[in-house]
Every structure is written in structure tokens, then in C-alpha cells.
Amino acid sequence: MIRIQNMYKIYKMGKVEVKALDNISIHIKAKEFVAIIGPSGSGKSTLMNMIGCLDTPTSGAYYLDNKEVSKLKDDDLAEIRNKKVGFIFQRFNLLPKLTAFENVELPLIYRGISRKKRVQMVLEALEQVGLGDRIHHRPPELSGGQQQRVAIARALSSKPPLILADEPTGALDSKSGYEVINMMHKLHEMGNTIVLITHDSNIAQQAKRIIRIMDGKIVEDKEGAQ
Amino acid sequence: MNLLQAFNMALKSIASNKIRALLTMLGIVIGVSSVIILVSLGEGSSKVITERIQSMGTNLIHVRIFGRGSNRTVSEDELISLAANNSEVIENVVPSLDDTVTIKYSNKNMQTSLVGTSEAYQTVRNTNVQQGRFFSALDVERRQKVVLIGAYIANELFAGMSPIGQTIKINGDVFTVVGVLEEKAGAAQGSDDDRVIIPYTTAKRLVRNANITTFYVQAKTPDTVDSAMQKVEEFLFKKFNNTDSYRVFNQADMLNTVNETTKTLSMMLGGIAAISLVVGGIGIMNIMLVSVTERTREIGIRKAIGAKRKSILVQFLIESVVVSCLGGLIGVVFGVIGAHFIGKLMSISAQPSFTTIILSFSFSAVVGIFFGFYPADKASRLNPIEALRFE
Numbered sequence: 001m002i003r004i005q006n007m008y009k010i011y012k013m014g015k016v017e018v019k020a021l022d023n024i025s026i027h028i029k030a031k032e033f034v035a036i037i038g039p040s041g042s043g044k045s046t047l048m049n050m051i052g053c054l055d056t057p058t059s060g061a062y063y064l065d066n067k068e069v070s071k072l073k074d075d076d077l078a079e080i081r082n083k084k085v086g087f088i089f090q091r092f093n094l095l096p097k098l099t100a101f102e103n104v105e106l107p108l109i110y111r112g113i114s115r116k117k118r119v120q121m122v123l124e125a126l127e128q129v130g131l132g133d134r135i136h137h138r139p140p141e142l143s144g145g146q147q148q149r150v151a152i153a154r155a156l157s158s159k160p161p162l163i164l165a166d167e168p169t170g171a172l173d174s175k176s177g178y179e180v181i182n183m184m185h186k187l188h189e190m191g192n193t194i195v196l197i198t199h200d201s202n203i204a205q206q207a208k209r210i211i212r213i214m215d216g217k218i219v220e221d222k223e224g225a226q
Numbered sequence: 227m228n229l230l231q232a233f234n235m236a237l238k239s240i241a242s243n244k245i246r247a248l249l250t251m252l253g254i255v256i257g258v259s260s261v262i263i264l265v266s267l268g269e270g271s272s273k274v275i276t277e278r279i280q281s282m283g284t285n286l287i288h289v290r291i292f293g294r295g296s297n298r299t300v301s302e303d304e305l306i307s308l309a310a311n312n313s314e315v316i317e318n319v320v321p322s323l324d325d326t327v328t329i330k331y332s333n334k335n336m337q338t339s340l341v342g343t344s345e346a347y348q349t350v351r352n353t354n355v356q357q358g359r360f361f362s363a364l365d366v367e368r369r370q371k372v373v374l375i376g377a378y379i380a381n382e383l384f385a386g387m388s389p390i391g392q393t394i395k396i397n398g399d400v401f402t403v404v405g406v407l408e409e410k411a412g413a414a415q416g417s418d419d420d421r422v423i424i425p426y427t428t429a430k431r432l433v434r435n436a437n438i439t440t441f442y443v444q445a446k447t448p449d450t451v452d453s454a455m456q457k458v459e460e461f462l463f464k465k466f467n468n469t470d471s472y473r474v475f476n477q478a479d480m481l482n483t484v485n486e487t488t489k490t491l492s493m494m495l496g497g498i499a500a501i502s503l504v505v506g507g508i509g510i511m512n513i514m515l516v517s518v519t520e521r522t523r524e525i526g527i528r529k530a531i532g533a534k535r536k537s538i539l540v541q542f543l544i545e546s547v548v549v550s551c552l553g554g555l556i557g558v559v560f561g562v563i564g565a566h567f568i569g570k571l572m573s574i575s576a577q578p579s580f581t582t583i584i585l586s587f588s589f590s591a592v593v594g595i596f597f598g599f600y601p602a603d604k605a606s607r608l609n610p611i612e613a614l615r616f617e
């Protein structure tokens with residue numbers, strides 16, 4: 001599903017070059033559950049942005065479902081994100097003025113799904129994360145764990161094959177974090193490909209495969225304990 | 227994403243910050259309402275002037291002779307023969323002896339203007355009588371001391387009482403009131419309602435300058451106005467041998483001049499008001515730019531979950547257009563009400579025309595699109611990652 005070859009991402013800060021990604025090559029098959037770990041500033045988020053088609057690399061190739069996407073235009077990338085990728089961020093990234101329902105509905109609107117079908121899909125997704133009774137709440141009226149569950153519902157509402165989570169538990173207490181990870185497992189069982197970025201090696205241990213990166217390079221790629 | 231959904235999103239975001247939307251609209255509201263008020267006041271006053279000119283009489287030609295002395299005048303006989311010799315184009319010729327006089331009734335004194343003329347003045351100058359009668363040809367011939375008084379004078383001197391048959395003194399001479407003229411200009415002081423009309427034969431003995439220096443010619447039909455004017459000019463040139471000592475002008479010329487002047491004036495006023503509309507547009511652009519910066523993170527999120535450039539552009543563009551159109555709508559309401567009240571204050575009927583309303587409203591929509599485009603474009607070009615990092 002995901003094939004990255006010799007990918008570089010270089011930021012130029014004046015005369016200093018920062019290699020956020022330094023010759024990365026990864027292959028992730030469909031329906032895998034992969035954890036990416038590494039210290040702060042090692043390039044995890046940068047890598048996730050690449051995988052999620054939010055950013056384009058300085059050089060290297062990226063095949064998503066056998067299609068080279070690293071040189072596509074903004075709007076084409078937007079369409080791929082909309083159809084194939086569900087994002088879950090550390091800081092939820094919900095729109096504070098929209099209700100839970102409207103937040104989850106947003107990717108479906110951009111996809112152009114009819115209203116009737118949207119309502120059904122949104123309710124289903126919110127039901128799935130256990131928030132069927134909170135659909136008209138706005139993010140500020142929800143707890144952190146509930147907000148992250150709305151974000152998960154948004155990521156899965158349009159049924160994308162790939163779910164990317166960048167430290168989804170980072171802003172949560174251990175109980176809510178546990179619930180979120182549980183949900184990721186459920187999504188995996190339902191057939192989604194999951195890429196999970198985390199600091200927490202306990203959480204990483206639950207993944208089938210762990211990729212450790214440091215200074216923009218992959219230093220370890222192993223099957224998990226399970 | 228279709229337009230209806232973009233519209234919904236825009237409405238939601240406007241509704242979430244009502245005070246700001248209202249303040250943003252203010253410039254447009256003021257712009258649109260002042261365009262409507264100023265243009266309709268201009269049109270209203272032009273209508274008033276037009277009506278006043280038309281009420282002076284139909285197919286009317288004014289003649290004024292300049293200079294003093296007996297060689298700077300025409301005689302009644304000359305006027306009569308001018309009418310008789312050109313009867314195919316000229317209907318009537320009436321002289322007008324004008325002066326300012328003092329009139330007195332019981333113990334009330336007042337200054338007013340006097341017109342000495344013939345009985346044909348009634349039709350030539352379209353002067354109707356409200357009460358009593360106009361003086362007759364016989365009155366003129368016999369130099370009767372009869373007088374018609376304007377509505378203002380009837381109010382001032384007789385206050386409700388019927389003036390017909392009463393006597394007043396004009397510069398000391400006793401005159402009998404035979405009629406009251408129909409009100410023409412709101413019975414105001416100094417207007418056409420503030421005057422008295424007597425036979426010119428009588429006037430000759432009363433006024434300081436008894437020479438005829440003003441007369442009116444009525445053409446047979448609107449089509450003969452030009453040829454009648456030509457005949458009058460020929461007559462005057464033959465008499466004075468130059469073209470500088472008299473002026474001949476007709477009602478149509480006056481109407482044209484007035485219309486052109488008021489049209490220019492209306493357009494200037496409208497233009498000044500339109501500038502305020504443009505300033506309002508700059509206000510919209512300003513606020514939209516602030517709004518784009520404030521909502522950078524929102525834009526990043528929308529892009530991350532799949533919004534294309536066009537979706538963002540349309541969303542922000544619709545926001546600014548909705549704000550400016552709403553402002554335009556409120557401006558139309560204020561403009562129509564404002565024009566009505568100010569028109570009443572100035573006692574002219576300032577009815578905003580449909581075109582004025584539609585034009586000023588469409589202009590506000592155009593302003594919204596024009597000044598909303600740059601901020602919307604800026605929003606649509608944001609890089610999603612940088613936008614997501616934005617605090």
C-alpha cells in the first residue's frame with residue numbers, strides 16, 4: 001500500500017540545512033499496524049505528513065496504492081487525503097465552532113456525498129466511537145478524550161483505508177489514552193491500515209511492527225512482541 | 227462540495243461573529259444608503275424644477291429686451307402686428323410690465339411684485355384662477371383698476387375671508403380684487419404666489435418704467451416653437467439691428483439646461499457616495515484579511531481533511547459577498563426611509579427609482595466580490611502543514 005524510496009525532506013534555515021528525513025525507505029502493506037517511535041525532533045511528524053500527502057518531499061519517490069504521488073499538485077493531494085487518509089492529531093484539530101456532528105461531516109461534504117447519506121455515515125461513525133449521545137456538543141463542551149473520539153470518528157467516517165495518528169494519546173490521561181488505543185485496534189481489526197506515531201514504548205509494543213527513527217533515519221524496523 | 231453547502235458554511239461563520247459582521251457591513255450600509263438618498267434627492271429636485279418650468283405655460287417663448295430708454299422697447303401695436311403677421315405659427319403675444327409695488331388692505335402693508343399684462347396672459351402663462359375671474363379684454367381696453375392676487379397675498383391680507391370685490395391700494399391707487407390665482411408654489415413668500423396681476427394699460431401709469439421690455443409669445447403647437455422663435459428674432463433684429471440687446475429663449479431650452487445640470491449634479495452626488503461604498507469595500511477586505519489570519523488553523527484542518535483550493539476560496543468569497551449584500555440590503559432599507567424623510571424635510575418628493583436601488587445594491591455585491599477575492603485567494607493558498615502549526 002505504501003512504498004517510500006530514498007525520501008529526503010530538507011529544511012533550509014538560512015545557511016543551516018535540517019534533514020528532517022534522511023534517505024528514508026519504507027514499505028507498508030495493506031492492513032498492517034505500524035508504530036513509529038523516536039525522540040522529539042527525529043522527524044516522525046514530518047514522515048507522517050509525507051505518508052498522509054500533506055507535504056511533498058525534497059526528493060525521493062512515494063507510491064500510494066502503486067501510484068506515484070510525491071509530485072502531484074495541491075488539489076490532487078487534497079483529493080487523495082480526502083479519499084484515502086484519515087488523520088488523528090495530538091491536539092485533535094477539531095473546528096471549535098462546529099458541533100461534533102458537523103466536524104465529522106466535514107470530510108464527507110468535501111467528498112461530495114449527498115446529505116441523506118452523510119447523516120447516516122456521520123451517525124454511524126459517532127456511534128462507533130461511543131458518542132451517539134453527544135452529536136450536538138461543540139468541542140469546548142467535551143472532555144479531551146471525547147474530543148479525540150470525535151476526531152477519530154471524523155477520520156473513519158469516510159471509511160478511508162489508511163488511518164494516520166500522530167501521538168493521539170499525547171494530550172490525554174492514561175484511561176482515555178487506553179480507550180483511544182483500543183479503538184485503533186478495533187479499526188485495525190476492521191481492515192484498516194494504521195500508522196501510529198508515539199513516544200510511549202508501551203503503546204508501541206502493541207503494534208505488529210515498530211519503526212524507530214532518529215535524526216531523520218530509520219534505525220530499527222522490527223516485528224512487535226505480539 | 228456544492229455552492230449551497232459553501233453558502234451554509236459561510237452563514238455559520240458569519241453567525242458565529244455577529245458584531246464583527248455588523249461592523250464590517252457598516253461601511254456598505256452607509257455607502258448604499260447615501261447613494262440612494264443623494265441620487266433620489268437629486269432626481270426629486272430635478273422633477274420639482276421640471277414641473278415648475280412646465281407649469282409656466284405650454285409652447286412658451288420668453289423675450290427680454292436689455293437697456294433703458296424709449297429705443298429699447300417695443301410698443302403694443304408692434305406686438306399685435308407681430309402676432310397678426312405670423313398667425314400661422316404664433317398663437318398669442320402678451321406684454322409684461324414688471325415692478326415691485328407696495329399694496330395695502332385696511333391696516334396691512336406689504337411689498338410684492340406686480341405684473342401688468344393682457345387678458346391672454348391667462349392662457350399663455352398657464353395661470354388659472356382659483357376664485358373669481360381673470361380680467362377681460364374690455365378691462366384692458368378701458369384701463370380698469372382691477373387686480374388678481376396670488377395665493378400668498380390672499381392668505382396674508384385676507385386670512386380666510388373672500389377677497390373678491392374687496393378693494394386694495396397699490397402704490398396708493400385703489401384697485402378692486404376680481405380674482406385669486408391658483409396656488410403654484412406652496413403659497414410661499416417670494417414665489418409665483420407672491421404677486422399681483424393688473425391690465426398693462428393700467429400698469430403703464432403706475433410703474434416707474436412703463437416701457438415693454440419683457441413679453442411672452444405662445445407658439446401654435448410644440449412643433450412651431452422653433453419657427454415662431456425665428457420669426458420673433460427676425461422681428462427683433464429688424465427693430466434693433468443687433469443681436470445683443472435682446473434675448474429669446476423657450477421652455478424646452480430651459481428644461482434641457484436644467485435637466486443637464488441636475489443630471490450632472492445627481493451623478494456627482496452619487497459618485498461621492500459611491501466612493502464611500504468603495505471605502506466600505508476596503509473595510510471588508512481589511513476584516514477578511516484579519517479573519518483569514520485568525521482562522522489559519524481552521525483552514526489547515528479543512529485542507530488536511532480534503533478541502534481543495536476552490537472550496538476554501540469559495541467559502542471565504544461567499545462570506546464577504548454575503549456580508550456586503552446583507553449590508554447592501556440594510557443600506558437599501560435605510561436609503562429608502564432616509565430619502566423619504568429628508569425629501570419631506572426639503573419638501574420634494576424623493577422617491578428612489580428602481581434602477582437606483584438595483585444599481586446601488588449590485589454595486590455592493592460587486593464590492594464584496596472584488597474586495598473579498600484577495601483575502602479568499604490568500605486563504606486558499608495556505609500551506610496545510612504551516613496552517614496546522616499555526617497557534
Ligand SMILES: Nc1ncnc2c1ncn2[C@@H]1O[C@H](COP(=O)(O)OP(=O)(O)OP(=O)(O)O)[C@@H](O)[C@H]1O
Nearest residue numbers: 011018019020038039040041042043044045046047
Ligand atoms: N517547517 C519547518 N521548517 C524548518 N524546520 C522544520 C520544519 N518542520 C520540521 N522541521 C524540523 O524537522 C525536524 C523534524 O521535525 P518533526 O516535527 O518531524 O519531529 P517529531 O519527530 O515529530 O518531533 P516531536 O516528537 O517533538 O513531535 C525538526 O528538527 C524540526 O525542527
Ligand SMILES: [Mg+2]
Nearest residue numbers: 044045046166
Ligand atoms: Mg511530532
